[in-house]
Amino acid sequence: MVEKAEEQKNLAQLEEQEITVKIKRFSKEKGSWWQEYRLKVDRFTQMTEVLRRIKTEQDPTISYRASCHMAVCGSCGMKINGEPRLACKTLALDIVKIYNSSTISVEPMDYFPVLKDLVVDLDEFYDKMFKVKPRLYPDKDVLEGKVDHRLKPEDQRELWKFEQCIWCGLCVSSCPAVRIDPEFLGPAAHAKGYRFLADPRDTIYEERLKILIDSSWRCTYCYQCFNVCPRDVEPVTTIKKTRAHTKFMKEKTKVAETGEKHIESIVSSIRETGKLEEAKVYLSTYGLLESIKDMIYAMQNGKLKYALVQDTKVKGLDQIKKIMGE
Amino acid sequence: MKIAYYPGCATHGLSKDVDIATKKVSEILGIELVEVEDWNCCGGGFLDEYDEKAHAALNLRNLSTVERMGLDKMVTPCSVCLQSHRLAISKYDENKDLKKEVDTKLKEAGISYQKKATAEHIVWILVKDVGLDNIKSHVKKQLTGLKVGAYYGCQMLRPEKVMGFEPAYNPHSMEDLIEVTGAMPVKFPMAIACCGFPLMGSNPKGGIRLAYNVMNSAKTMGADILVHPCSLCHLQLDVTQLKVKAEFNLQWTMPAIYVTQLLGLAFGLSAEELGISKIAQRVLKEKGII
Numbered sequence: 001m002v003e004k005a006e007e008q009k010n011l012a013q014l015e016e017q018e019i020t021v022k023i024k025r026f027s028k029e030k031g032s033w034w035q036e037y038r039l040k041v042d043r044f045t046q047m048t049e050v051l052r053r054i055k056t057e058q059d060p061t062i063s064y065r066a067s068c069h070m071a072v073c074g075s076c077g078m079k080i081n082g083e084p085r086l087a088c089k090t091l092a093l094d095i096v097k098i099y100n101s102s103t104i105s106v107e108p109m110d111y112f113p114v115l116k117d118l119v120v121d122l123d124e125f126y127d128k129m130f131k132v133k134p135r136l137y138p139d140k141d142v143l144e145g146k147v148d149h150r151l152k153p154e155d156q157r158e159l160w161k162f163e164q165c166i167w168c169g170l171c172v173s174s175c176p177a178v179r180i181d182p183e184f185l186g187p188a189a190h191a192k193g194y195r196f197l198a199d200p201r202d203t204i205y206e207e208r209l210k211i212l213i214d215s216s217w218r219c220t221y222c223y224q225c226f227n228v229c230p231r232d233v234e235p236v237t238t239i240k241k242t243r244a245h246t247k248f249m250k251e252k253t254k255v256a257e258t259g260e261k262h263i264e265s266i267v268s269s270i271r272e273t274g275k276l277e278e279a280k281v282y283l284s285t286y287g288l289l290e291s292i293k294d295m296i297y298a299m300q301n302g303k304l305k306y307a308l309v310q311d312t313k314v315k316g317l318d319q320i321k322k323i324m325g326e
Numbered sequence: 327m328k329i330a331y332y333p334g335c336a337t338h339g340l341s342k343d344v345d346i347a348t349k350k351v352s353e354i355l356g357i358e359l360v361e362v363e364d365w366n367c368c369g370g371g372f373l374d375e376y377d378e379k380a381h382a383a384l385n386l387r388n389l390s391t392v393e394r395m396g397l398d399k400m401v402t403p404c405s406v407c408l409q410s411h412r413l414a415i416s417k418y419d420e421n422k423d424l425k426k427e428v429d430t431k432l433k434e435a436g437i438s439y440q441k442k443a444t445a446e447h448i449v450w451i452l453v454k455d456v457g458l459d460n461i462k463s464h465v466k467k468q469l470t471g472l473k474v475g476a477y478y479g480c481q482m483l484r485p486e487k488v489m490g491f492e493p494a495y496n497p498h499s500m501e502d503l504i505e506v507t508g509a510m511p512v513k514f515p516m517a518i519a520c521c522g523f524p525l526m527g528s529n530p531k532g533g534i535r536l537a538y539n540v541m542n543s544a545k546t547m548g549a550d551i552l553v554h555p556c557s558l559c560h561l562q563l564d565v566t567q568l569k570v571k572a573e574f575n576l577q578w579t580m581p582a583i584y585v586t587q588l589l590g591l592a593f594g595l596s597a598e599e600l601g602i603s604k605i606a607q608r609v610l611k612e613k614g615i616i
Contacts, residue, residue, distance in 0.1 A: 083495040099496060154423060176520050180535045217528035220536060221371060222520035223409075223484035227494050240375035259528030263376050270373065270384070274366040276335040285527060297568040298340065302604040306342040311335065314366045316387075319435040323383040 016042045017102065019092060021050060023062065024107040026114045035059075047087035047095075047106070048076050051118075064118035071230055074166035077173065078118050079107040084170040084228040109173035125169045128185050132193035132211055137204045149201050162195040162238050164231040171225035171235050177218055183255075184218035185211075187225035187235030194238035197245065209249050216242040217259035261285050271324050274314025279307060327455060330392040330400040331359035332445070334407035334557060335367050340565050341404075341557040343601025347586040348403045348448055350600065354464055354593050355456050362391050362400060368410035371481070371524055371558070378417070379424060383431040385414035390432075392443040403448045403586065405556035409481035409489065411445035416488045447482050449555045449585060450491045453499050461506050466594035468508030472613050474588065475512045475549030475580070476500035477540065479559045480520050494518065503585055504553060507592035516543035521554075523562040537562050537570045541580035551609050552582040560584055564603050581606035591615060 018040050026032040037054045048066040055062050066076040069088045076087040081099055087106075095104050112120035141147045171187040172178055178186045185193070193212045196202050216239050225235040246252065246260050265284040269277045282291045298304050314320055337345045352359050365388050367373075374381035389411065392400045402408050418425050419441075432439060452461060478497050486494040497518065504511040522536030540563070544552050554563060563582035571579060583606050590600040597607050597616045610616045 081495070098493065157423060176536055176539070177525070177532065180539075181529070181532050218525070218532060220520045220522060220533070221524035222480040224480075224520075227484040227486055240378075243375040244377075255529050258530075262527035263372050266370055266372050267376055270367050270369070275338075276367045276370045278336065278339045286530075294566055294569060297566050297572075300568050300604070301565060303340060303343075303565045306340045309339060309342060311338045315364045316366075319387060319437060320366055320384070322435040323387065323431050324377070324380050 015093070016040050017093065017096065019050075019096060020103040021054065022103060022105045023054075023117065024105070025062070025117050026108070027116055032114075041092045043091065043093050045092045047080060047085075047090045047092055047104075050092050050104075051087060051106070062118075063116040072166060074168035077109050077168040077170045079105075079109060081105050082107075084109060084174045086168060086170070086230045089230050109169060111173045111175075111179060112169065120169075122169055125167070125172055125186075125188070128172075128189040129167065129192060131185060132189045133196070133204070133208070134192045136196060136199060136202055138201060139203055142201075151199075151201060155198075155200055159195055159199060162191050162233060165191055165233050166231055168230065170228045170230065171233075174224040174228050176222055176224070177220050181218050183215060185215040187219075187239070188233075190216060190219070190242060191233050191235040191238045194242050197242060205248075209245060212242050213246050213249050214253040214256050216246075217255045258285060267324070271321065272313075273311075274317055274320040275311055277310070327356060328358040328360060328397065329451065330395060330397045330443075331361050332365055332368075332388060332400050332402040332407060332411075333361065334402055334404040335370065336557040336561060337402075337404055337407075341560040341584075343587065343603070344403050344557045344560055344584045347584055347590050347595075347600045350595060351586040351589045351593065352448075355452075355461065357451065357456065359401070360395065360397070362388055363395065364391065368407045368414075371406040371410060372527065374410075374413070379427045379431060381410070382414040382418055382424065382428045383435070383437075385411045386418065386428065386432060386439040387435070387437050389415070389443040389445070390437050390439040393440050398442050398444070400443055400445045401448050401451050402445060403555075403557060403584070405447065405479055405481040406558045408445050408447045409484075412488050415441075415444060447491070447555065449482065449499050449503065452585075452589075453502060454491075458502055458506050461503070461589065465507060465592045467592055469588070469592050469615055470508050472509040472610075472615055473512050473548055473550045474504045474509045475514055475544035475547065475552040476504055476517055477521075477544070477552045477554040477559070477563075477582070478518045479554060479556050480518070482555050483518060500553060500555065500585065504588065507588055509588070509592075512544065512547050512549040514543045514547035514549065516540045519543075521556075521559045521562045523558045526562070533562070534570055534573050537567075538574050538576075541567075541570065541582075545578060545580050549580070550613055551606060552580055553585050553588050554582050555585050557584075564606070567605060579605045579609070581609050 021037045023035050025035050037058055048069050051064050067073040071086055071089045096102050108114045108118045108120050115121050177184045197208045219239045262285040265281045333345050368385050369381045483494040501511040520536050521540055522533035525533035587600045
């Protein structure tokens with residue numbers, strides 16, 4: 001055992017490499033600047049360890065958040081070489097390898113206001129998370145201890161993935177829709193919201209619809225959240241699944257109504273022809289007036305000739321109908 | 327090189343010029359594109375929100391046809407069609423509950439998918455299978471002096487574990503292809519941000535805003551024109567760019583052309599042959615490219 005440990009230690013030392021870490025600093029008094037640090041790391045060095053060593057060995061003025069060092073607490077979200085990542089889940093030498101450079105840049109997450117260095121203000125993130133009522137509202141009988149909560153395995157399988165959020169904020173920091181639309185709850189809140197919306201033990205379904213539906217149609221399906229989530233939560237998938245509940249909503253907002261018309265016209269186009277007929281989908285989503293306006297823009301750009309092309313229907317329409325169901 | 331070709335609905339509709347340019351450029355490069363027989367819509371990036379099982383089954387129907395045609399690779403010029411097919415395969419592989427229901431649907435429709443065929447992007451084929459040197463050898467006209475914003479958009483890159491061709495935060499396929507033509511690739515901050523197209527179906531004001539962000543970012547970094555890899559980005563940034571211009575009262579344009587249209591120009595094809603839009607032609611003329 002001792003020999004083996006010794007051997008591993010030697011191996012790790014062999015792989016030691018000096019790196020340069022460029023940290024984007026910020027303080028209220030001094031504004032923002034880049035500062036460089038050099039240190040030796042090996043193949044086990046996480047980026048949180050890099051920061052800890054810089055702080056304890058070189059510069060105690062640097063501020064960052066980190067706690068569990070195992071992708072559970074969600075504290076150490078930041079941008080590493082421009083990529084939103086958990087510092088603890090990122091090995092320094094992996095970044096050196098991917099980017100083929102021994103210089104690593106570290107910045108605070110985008111979107112959130114920076115408080116100091118790598119520490120950002122997450123108040124807005126938490127507000128949105130609490131807006132979706134992130135807890136189960138059980139039945140009265142359950143609360144009184146008369147019956148037990150039951151969850152079928154298939155329901156649990158549906159919810160499991162979406163329960164894994166650690167509130168790190170990386171998805172929100174990379175989301176283009178939250179930046180342009182204050183009405184959008186953002187990816188993390190939607191994942192949390194859907195996790196309870198789809199939970200058969202919950203009792204406030206109607207209220208959850210009111211909170212989630214309008215916002216769900218404000219996502220732009222860019223897949224940033226899916227891509228950056230360190231826990232594979234797939235927030236965008238929950239947004240898609242939430243949209244499917246729009247039909248159970250009585251009073252719909254304009255955004256939800258337009259979105260629903262859009263998807264319904266796509267579905268009926270695929271049912272009837274096996275293809276998506278742009279002109280028809282356009283007309284039934286936006287109405288005649290808006291469609292004509294857009295056609296004029298297309299015409300001015302020399303593209304109207306393509307608007308009039310009609311593609312052939314799928315010959316195997318019976319197959320399409322069987323797949324789509326009646 | 328013989329590859330199954332999936333144009334997708336937009337590429338056969340308002341983005342027809344993407345289809346025209348991709349076919350012409352492929353022919354010059356010796357890629358034989360065989361259209362997938364009787365292909366159906368992939369769902370346009372929206373169908374899975376309505377019915378994810380039907381979405382997966384529809385996409386697997388196309389891939390099963392590719393297998394029947396004796397091929398194992400299906401190429402598409404549209405990032406949304408690409409992602410739709412790859413997500414369908416990945417869900418079918420990973421989610422047993424979903425697989426069961428999709429299998430029932432496929433069986434009822436008499437379709438069998440053998441998990442052999444997969445979907446790839448034309449950009450991937452160009453970079454990986456054709457090769458940059460090979461493409462370079464076909465360049466007849468260097469596009470010197472043209473500054474081209476390398477735009478990636480979303481669905482050719484993300485989610486990285488499903489797409490897997492290049493890193494989602496450090497891609498360079500578009501820069502590589504631009505460089506081959508002799509034009510100068512321009513990096514800009516919004517290169518991997520969303521063009522806003524998927525928002526047009528529910529919140530068009532937001533969608534237009536995102537398109538503006540992309541155009542403005544490229545403009546700020548000094549690009550003359552944008553090059554993109556997606557038939558739906560094409561609808562947003564090319565076909566209706568004038569709408570963005572009107573909405574934001576802009577005095578400038580940032581024309582966006584499809585990546586094979588740029589290659590076509592370098593191969594000596596005319597802008598008309600490639601179906602390049604009027605606003606793009608204006609800029610190309612100013613820069614002495616056409």
